[in-house]
Amino acid sequence: MQYRLYPKDAQIQALKVQLGEACRLYNAALQERRGAYKHAGLSLTYYDQATQLKAIRAAGDLALANFSASQDVLRRVDKTFKAFFRRVKAGAAQPGYPRFKSRKRFDSYTFPSWGDGCRLTDAGRLYLQGVGHLKVKWHRPLEGQIKTVTVKRQAGQWFVGFSIEYEGEALPGTDAQVGIDVGLTDFATLSTGETIPNPRYYRKAQARLRIAQRRVARRTRGGANRRKAVVLLQKAHAHVQNQRADFHHKTSRTLVETYGVIAVEDLNVKGLASGMLAKSVNDAGWSAFINKLDYKAAEAGRQLVCVNPRGTSQTCLCGAEVHKTLAQRWHECPACGLSAARDHVSAQRILGLGLSLLDLT
Ligand SMILES: [Zn+2]
Structure with a gap:
């Protein structure tokens, strides 16, 4: 379920900072994995990288406000690498080593657990940690249990995507x-x-x-x-x-x-x-x-x-x-x-x- 966001100017700036920082973290994690592999033949895992997050944030070197969202960036890097190794294993001619992403093309980040740095306010706004209370165009009612929240930039506009777990409300049976x-x-x-x-x-x-x-x-x-x-x-x-x-x-x-x-x-x-x-x-x-x-x-x-x-x-x-x-x-x-x-x-x-x-x- 995707909805359009209407951020104010200051909020747009904040969103850009969050995205930029997510991108910087993504590239840094990628760099570290490449280095470890090249110089020591080591394959780093998600956990190897996630344990460093606290120290990095404590040192004030990451402005991505939500901790879980930072973990999610590292999980994305992990997925990219796993997919790469799968392609290598499958004998792909060009497995495509994971590449750095430019700020321009890095256009989404995710809050992996609802309620952690993201929630809805009584006034129907979406609160995002590090950004504030955002106006949303609810063109369709949001139903079901929200699992994750992804903020996206698309053609200069901002959107929020909710992944939903459906509770399976069965309809009355029909033979049709x-x-x-x-x-x-x-x-x-x-x-x-x-x-x-x-x-x-x-x-x-x-x-x-x-x-x-x-x-x-x-x-x-x-x-x-x-x-x-x-x-x-x-x-x-x-x-x-x-x-x-x-x-x-x-x-x-x-x-x-x-x-x-x-x-x-x-x-x-x-x-x-x-x-x-x-x-x-x-x-x-x-x-x-x-x-x-x-x-x-x-x-x-x-x-x-x-x-x-x-x-x-x-x-x-x-x-x-x-x-x-x-x-x-x-x-x-x-x-x-x-x-x-x-x-x-x-x-x-x-x-x-x-x-x-x-x-x-
Ligand atoms: Zn016939």
């Missing part, structure tokens, strides 16, 4: 079942025949992104105007992302409230048929959507089942293969005579596959 087919023109088609159109902002946003992109391309490299154009482009991207996330939240919520069993295609399957490749247009959006659907379903005690997408659009409900090109939007089965919209048939087929999978388990 649905299969969902990812659409090319529509967002999705349901086995009920209902379609979920792409939201109206979608085309507008695409057009706006293209314009912003072109503006960047026309400005000279390294110039101040280009920098400004880049910020505008980043803002446009952030705006689209937020809108999309919002749409995904609302859509997945409605589905989970309505259906007890939800069957979808698993588009992460390798080697998709050519017809499926076209669907990857929606791919990035689709997996983000499935993630939201997944945790909401789990929270509500619903069943989400992922089926192999192979052949879902080429097989009739009677089992006969009915080949169609992408352009053919209508399904006509010579075997059983079924005549229906292609995506509607696919969605029903997905539901059928999903139910047979559930029967097996």
